[in-house]
């Protein structure tokens with residue numbers, strides 16, 4: 001399960017803004033938005049035709065600014081419609097710089113927490129403003145846009161007053177109802193990405209935390225799919241046969257996995273040593289849907305099911 005490299009589609013970049021969040025910030029406006037808020041203040045960002053910039057190039061622009069900026073603000077267009085390259089960029093910013101990250105999105109909090117990869121996003125962002133723009137609630141200044149947008153603080157780096165006094169939702173006092181899906185401390189309440197368990201923490205989460213092991217090849221397949229959606233590289237490598245295991249998984253080039261269908265299984269039961277699982281894994285590559293149809297082979301290795309290899313079924 002890998003994918004094609006996807007660059008960022010960029011509308012504009014301002015290296016030194018003093019109006020888009022705390023301190024002096026670089027601002028990246030991404031191109032493309034399908035949300036259609038009435039009265040949108042940036043309709044020129046809606047089309048999908050912008051300048052394509054690789055994540056590494058974009059990161060280089062930002063890193064070059066060095067200590068002259070406090071952080072980066074990502075706006076649009078709709079940043080989350082470029083989820084994969086955005087996450088890759090945010091990972092590099094988080095891991096390789098001290099810069100703070102503020103993201104403005106038209107998606108509501110309820111929508112975001114249902115997105116695969118939401119937990120990874122949360123880990124890479126300090127401040128998130130979420131929700132559709134409402135022209136009747138337009139704010140004249142600051143990055144928030146309209147007063148209905150909710151503010152989410154994912155780190156202790158900023159306070160509400162740093163962000164113009166907007167009331168905030170900190171992790172742990174999320175407005176998301178239990179069971180509605182979540183990020184951060186609510187992630188365990190989310191429906192499991194594998195499509196079987198009601199709650200991730202009681203389904204594939206048990207396997208990912210090492211509290212249980214897969215009883216069947218199909219269960220391992222489901223847990224690995226969930227691990228892909230959560231970018232849990234350690235689990236994926238641990239459950240990969242040493243003879244075929246890669247050095248790393250490389251999520252930055254992959255699509256956003258959305259749903260798994262098990263088509264059939266062959267052996268792979270609790271008393272078997274080998275098994276075959278045929279599946280269809282659905283994904284979004286940017287905003288384009290796709291599907292991977294594959295037959296995967298599993299064996300027991302040191303008593304535990306591991307993935308050996310897969311054969312893609314072409315021509316579906």
Ligand code: SF4
Nearest residue numbers: 033036037040106133
């Ligand atoms: S999300 Fe932003 S860019 Fe998209 S339509 Fe709404 S205001 Fe415009």
